[in-house]
Amino acid sequence: MKFETAAGDNPIDRGKVVGRATPRIDGPLKVAGHATYAAEWHDQSNLAHGYIVASAIAKGRVNSLRLEEAKWAPGVITIITAQNAGTLGQAGPNAAKLLGGPEVQHYHQALALVVADSYEAARAAAALIKPDYTRADGSYTLAAVTGASKSDGILGQPGDTALGDFAGGFAGAPVQIDATYTTPDLAHAMMEPYATIASWDGDRLTLHTSHQVVDWARRDLAKTLGMPKDHIRIVTPYIGGGFGGKLWVRADAVLAALGAKAIGRPVKVVMPRPLMFNNSVHRPATIQRMRLGAGHDGALIAIGHEGWSGNLPGGDSEGAVQFSRGLYAAPNRMTRNRLSQLDLPEGNAMRAPGEAVGSIAVEVAMDEMAEKLGMDPVAFRIRNDTQVDPEHKEKKFSQRQLVECLQTGARKFGWDRRNARPASRREGDWLIGMGVAAAMRGSPVLRSGARVRLVAGGRVIVETDMTDIGTGSYTIIGQTAAEMLGVPLNWVTVRLGDSNFPVSSGSGGQFGANSATSGVYAACVKLREAVAARLGIDPAKIKFAGTKITGSGKNVTLASAAEAGELTGEDTIDFGGIRQQRHQATFGAHFVEVGVDIHTAEIRLRRMLAVCSAGRILNPTTARSQVIGAMTMGAGSVLCEELVVDPRFGYFVNHDLAQYEVPVHADIPHQEVIFLKDPDPESSPMKAHGIGELGICGVGGAVANAVYNATGARLRAFPMTVDKLLEHMPVPG
Amino acid sequence: MRAFTYQRVATPAEAVAALAAHPGARLIAGGTNLLDHMKLQIATPPHLIDINRIGLDQIETIPGGGMRIGALVRNTDLAAHPQIRRDYAVLSRAIVAGASGQLRNMATTGGNLLQRTRCPYFYDTNLPCNKRDPGSGCSAQGGYNRDHAVLGVSSACICAFPSDMSVALRVLDAVVEVMGPDETSRAIAIADFHRVPGETLPVQEFALAPGEMITAVTLPPAPGGWHVYRKVRNRASYAFALVSVAAIIEGTGGAEKGGRIALGGIGTKPWRSSAGDAAIPHGAQAVADALFAGASPTDQNRYKLLLATRTIAAVLAAAKG
Numbered sequence A: 001m002k003f004e005t006a007a008g009d010n011p012i013d014r015g016k017v018v019g020r021a022t023p024r025i026d027g028p029l030k031v032a033g034h035a036t037y038a039a040e041w042h043d044q045s046n047l048a049h050g051y052i053v054a055s056a057i058a059k060g061r062v063n064s065l066r067l068e069e070a071k072w073a074p075g076v077i078t079i080i081t082a083q084n085a086g087t088l089g090q091a092g093p094n095a096a097k098l099l100g101g102p103e104v105q106h107y108h109q110a111l112a113l114v115v116a117d118s119y120e121a122a123r124a125a126a127a128l129i130k131p132d133y134t135r136a137d138g139s140y141t142l143a144a145v146t147g148a149s150k151s152d153g154i155l156g157q158p159g160d161t162a163l164g165d166f167a168g169g170f171a172g173a174p175v176q177i178d179a180t181y182t183t184p185d186l187a188h189a190m191m192e193p194y195a196t197i198a199s200w201d202g203d204r205l206t207l208h209t210s211h212q213v214v215d216w217a218r219r220d221l222a223k224t225l226g227m228p229k230d231h232i233r234i235v236t237p238y239i240g241g242g243f244g245g246k247l248w249v250r251a252d253a254v255l256a257a258l259g260a261k262a263i264g265r266p267v268k269v270v271m272p273r274p275l276m277f278n279n280s281v282h283r284p285a286t287i288q289r290m291r292l293g294a295g296h297d298g299a300l301i302a303i304g305h306e307g308w309s310g311n312l313p314g315g316d317s318e319g320a321v322q323f324s325r326g327l328y329a330a331p332n333r334m335t336r337n338r339l340s341q342l343d344l345p346e347g348n349a350m351r352a353p354g355e356a357v358g359s360i361a362v363e364v365a366m367d368e369m370a371e372k373l374g375m376d377p378v379a380f381r382i383r384n385d386t387q388v389d390p391e392h393k394e395k396k397f398s399q400r401q402l403v404e405c406l407q408t409g410a411r412k413f414g415w416d417r418r419n420a421r422p423a424s425r426r427e428g429d430w431l432i433g434m435g436v437a438a439a440m441r442g443s444p445v446l447r448s449g450a451r452v453r454l455v456a457g458g459r460v461i462v463e464t465d466m467t468d469i470g471t472g473s474y475t476i477i478g479q480t481a482a483e484m485l486g487v488p489l490n491w492v493t494v495r496l497g498d499s500n501f502p503v504s505s506g507s508g509g510q511f512g513a514n515s516a517t518s519g520v521y522a523a524c525v526k527l528r529e530a531v532a533a534r535l536g537i538d539p540a541k542i543k544f545a546g547t548k549i550t551g552s553g554k555n556v557t558l559a560s561a562a563e564a565g566e567l568t569g570e571d572t573i574d575f576g577g578i579r580q581q582r583h584q585a586t587f588g589a590h591f592v593e594v595g596v597d598i599h600t601a602e603i604r605l606r607r608m609l610a611v612c613s614a615g616r617i618l619n620p621t622t623a624r625s626q627v628i629g630a631m632t633m634g635a636g637s638v639l640c641e642e643l644v645v646d647p648r649f650g651y652f653v654n655h656d657l658a659q660y661e662v663p664v665h666a667d668i669p670h671q672e673v674i675f676l677k678d679p680d681p682e683s684s685p686m687k688a689h690g691i692g693e694l695g696i697c698g699v700g701g702a703v704a705n706a707v708y709n710a711t712g713a714r715l716r717a718f719p720m721t722v723d724k725l726l727e728h729m730p731v732p733g
Numbered sequence B: 001m002r003a004f005t006y007q008r009v010a011t012p013a014e015a016v017a018a019l020a021a022h023p024g025a026r027l028i029a030g031g032t033n034l035l036d037h038m039k040l041q042i043a044t045p046p047h048l049i050d051i052n053r054i055g056l057d058q059i060e061t062i063p064g065g066g067m068r069i070g071a072l073v074r075n076t077d078l079a080a081h082p083q084i085r086r087d088y089a090v091l092s093r094a095i096v097a098g099a100s101g102q103l104r105n106m107a108t109t110g111g112n113l114l115q116r117t118r119c120p121y122f123y124d125t126n127l128p129c130n131k132r133d134p135g136s137g138c139s140a141q142g143g144y145n146r147d148h149a150v151l152g153v154s155s156a157c158i159c160a161f162p163s164d165m166s167v168a169l170r171v172l173d174a175v176v177e178v179m180g181p182d183e184t185s186r187a188i189a190i191a192d193f194h195r196v197p198g199e200t201l202p203v204q205e206f207a208l209a210p211g212e213m214i215t216a217v218t219l220p221p222a223p224g225g226w227h228v229y230r231k232v233r234n235r236a237s238y239a240f241a242l243v244s245v246a247a248i249i250e251g252t253g254g255a256e257k258g259g260r261i262a263l264g265g266i267g268t269k270p271w272r273s274s275a276g277d278a279a280i281p282h283g284a285q286a287v288a289d290a291l292f293a294g295a296s297p298t299d300q301n302r303y304k305l306l307l308a309t310r311t312i313a314a315v316l317a318a319a320k321g
C-alpha cells in the first residue's frame, strides 16, 4: 500500500480498540518471567560462553595480546581475536571496529573473546589476558577541538542552513541574547545489556539477540561477517530497553557469531555492565551557542544556533541545531552544525538525537529572552509560533498544536501562580520555581510490512519483524488488527522480532509505532479483501464488526471465513506524496515545578506536566508510559546524568550504574500527561505520529528554567549538580 | 572473578581459626561489597569463610548502660530496632540514608564498617590506584575527583570513605570489638578504627590486624540530645554522600548548649574533632573552620567546604527551631 494522499475515513476511526487505554498484552509474560530475553534462551544444547577482553587504553596499538596463560586456563575452548577472525567488514553505522586490534580506537574496545565451557571460566580466563600496548596521543576534550571542526549534515539535511540575514538581523535587534550552553556525554543505560546467543547450522547463522531493527541487524551482520543476508536469522522478541543504543550491531553479536563458528557450538555473549559505557555508544556532548534577537513587541527577528560535537572518524555529529530549524518563526536565521574528531568511544543515536539536547539550549535561551523582554515565557513562545516550516515557508505542518499545548498546560499547571521574579517563593528550606519549555520532535516514518493470518475460530495472528523495546508495540499492533478485523483484542496473537516475518520499520526515531501499525493496517486491508473474495462480498461494502462479517446481504461469523482454511493478508506500507509535502512533527509543552534546598542546592522535582500533540494516540496507557519515561530521562540529563571524561586516559570514568546516576524513583514526582489526541489524516492511515521521543525534548529546558525561577541562578553547563549550583545560590536568610 | 574455595563456619572461634589456616582468605558477611570486588578482580581471595551462621546477630542492652550490636546484625534490623531508634536515632537515620532496602537487608554491621571506597579509579583495574595496587599511583589526583575527600588526604590517596553508618558511629563514640587469631579480644575506639592514608604504602584503611574479625560494636549509654543525619547528594536516594552531617545537639529550643558533630563524604575517614564539637555554640562557620583546618581541596571538590558549612548551618538551624 502506498500512502500518498490524506487518509479518508477508515475502520481505525471507529475507535473501538485503537485509542483505548489498554494495558500491554505482553505484561503478564514479563511479570511472570515468561518473556524470553536474549540471554535467556536456555534451550540451546551444548552452549558455550564468551567473555569480552576489552582494551585498557583509549588509543594506540596492541603489540601483543599475550594470550598464553588464558589459552590453557581451565574450561577455555578458544580465543577469538582480530588475527584469527578472518577479514571483517565494516557496516555503515559503526564508526569503530567491533573487534579491534592491533589498532585500538577507543577505551574498552573489544580485542578478544574468550570462549569457554562456562561463563565463570571465560571470565576468569579473560582476566588473565594483560596485553602489551603502545599508547598513542588522542583528543578527548571537545572544547579543545572545536576549532578544527567541519560542517556535518544531519540525517540527510544540510549541516548549515541560513535564511534572510542573520548577522544583520541580530546586530540590529533591540533585545539580544548570546549565550553558550554545554551538555555532557550521556549514556543510554538501558536495563538489559547487549546480549547474544549465536548458533550455526552449516552456513546459516541464527542470533538470539537484543536489537531494535531486525532488518538492520541482518544487513549489518551480513556486511561485517561477509555472508549473504538471507543466511542470517535474527530472533529478538523482547528487548529490555534500547533508546537507540540497539539500532546497530554491537560487539556481542559479532563476537558470538565468530565464537560459535570457530567451535561449532552455540555461544552466548553478554556485555558486562562495566563495559556498557565505553565499549558501546553514547550521546555525544555538545557545546551550543544561541543567539536570539527580538523586538520589544516580543517578535523574534533573528535566531542563530551553532552546535559542536565530536566523534571518532566516520562517526556522526549530535545535530542539536536541528531543534531550532522548525520551531519558532524569525525572518533571519542561521544554524551551523560542527563536528570535530575525538578519540572517545563512539557517539551514536540516543533517544531524540540532536533534538533532546538541542531543545535544552533553545528553550533556556527562550527563557532568558522572555525575561529580558519582560514577557511571560508562555506568551513569548506563543507570540513566535508559526504554522509553516520557518526554513521552508512553502511547507505547512501537517499538524501543529504547539499553542494549544502551551495554553492547555499553563491552565492545568496553574502557571499564573508563577512569580516572574526569581527566588521569590520559599517554603521552609525550599526555594520553589516553575519552568516551561516547548517540545518538538520530527515524526519520520519508514516502510513497514506485516502478515496477518485469519485462522480457525476467527482468531487472528499478526507477524512482523517489528520489535517491542518495552514501548508497547505488541499491544498497539494487536489493537490495530483487532480494530481492522472487528474482533476483541484477545482474539489476536502478535508475533514480533523475528526475521522470518515481513520486514518492518523496527523501533527507533519514534517512527516505530506509526510505521509498524500502518504496515499492519495495510496487511489487514489485504486480508479483508481476501475474506471478501472468499465470501463473495463486495470489498467496498464489507464490514468487520463484533466478530461478524456483513455486506452484500450476508451476515456471517469471522470464524466461518476461515473454515475453508487459513487466509493471509501480507503487505508493506510505503510513504510518499503528502508525507513529503508537509513538515511532519509532534509538539508538546512541558511544565515543571522544582524545589531547591536553600542550604545545599539540592534540586528536587515537585511536579511535572507534559501536554502532547502527536496525532491519534493509539493507546493512551502505553503512550503515557513512553512520555513519562522520556520526561524522566530528560530530567536526568540536566540533573544528574553525565559521562565524565578523564582526558588523561581518554575514557568515561563512571562506567557503572552506581556511578552514572540516572534518576531513581525518589527523584520523580507525580507526572501528568495530557494528550490532545486529534487524528492527523496527513500522517498515515493510522492518523498517528510517534510519541516515544517527544517527551524527552524540551523537558530539560523546563527543569533548568524552573531552577532559575527558584534560585535566580542560571546554569548553562549541564547537568546542574550541587557542585555547580551551590556557589550561585542566594545566601540563606 | 577468580576461582576460590568456600567454607561455612559455625562459631566465631572457627572463623578466626579458619582465617589463620588460610592465608589470604576473606570473611564474607552480606557480600554486598566483597562480591562486587571479586567479580571485578579488585579482590581475589583464594578462600572465602562464610560467617553468616556464627550468631553475633543480636542487639543487646549492656547492663549499666549502652548497647552491643553483633557484627552480623543486618543494617535493616539495626536501623529498625526500637531502642536504637529511640536512643541512638542518628545511627538509625544514617543507615537508612544509605544504599537501598535490598542492600541493607544483606549488609551487616561489620561489613559496613569495612566497606571500601567508591573511587572510580579503584573500581577499574586498568587504572593506577594505590589502594588497589600499591605503588601504581593515585589517578584521582589530576583526574576526576569531584566526589573525593578534602580532609585526611595524602599524596598516596584522596578517596572519600563512603559509609554513612560509620559517621553516626563516630559521633556516638562507638567501640569496635574484634577477636584475634587466638580468640583474644580487643576493643578499638571508632576514632581509631578508620585510618587516613599516610605517605607510605600500602594504604592502611582499617585498624584491623591480619586474622582479626569484628565481633561487635558497642555504644556508650544513650547520649540524649537531638539527633540528626543530613546527607547531601545529587539524586534523592541511592547515592553516596557528597557531604553528610551526623550531629547530636544538646538542649534545643534556644541557644545551643553544645553537642557533637561528625562529617561524612569529605574525609578519608569519618571526620570529627574536639575543636569542631567545641565550636558548635559559635555557629556553623566556626564549626566548619575548626573541622576543615588543614583541608586540602582540589579545584573540583573545593565546593565541599561551602557545602559542608551550609549543611552544618541547616542542621544547627533545625536544632534551634
Ligand SMILES: Cc1cc2nc3c(=O)[nH]c(=O)nc-3n(C[C@H](O)[C@H](O)[C@H](O)COP(=O)(O)OP(=O)(O)OC[C@H]3O[C@@H](n4cnc5c(N)ncnc54)[C@H](O)[C@@H]3O)c2cc1C
Binding pocket: A658, B026, B027, B028, B029, B030, B031, B032, B033, B034, B035, B051, B071, B072, B097, B098, B099, B100, B103, B106, B107, B108, B109, B110, B111, B112, B113, B114, B115, B162, B163, B164, B165, B212, B213, B214, B215, B238, B239, B240, B241
Ligand atoms: C549499589 C550500592 C550502593 C550503596 N550505597 C551506600 C550508601 O549510600 N551508603 C553506605 O554507607 N553504603 C552504601 N553501600 C555499601 C554497603 O553499605 C556495603 O556494601 C555493606 O554495608 C557491606 O556489608 P556486607 O555485610 O555486605 O559486607 P561484605 O561485602 O560481606 O564484606 C565487606 C568486607 O568486610 C569484611 N568483613 C565482613 N564482616 C566482617 C567481620 N565481622 N569481621 C571482619 N571482616 C569482615 C569482608 O571480608 C569484606 O572485606 C552501597 C552498596 C552498593 C552495592
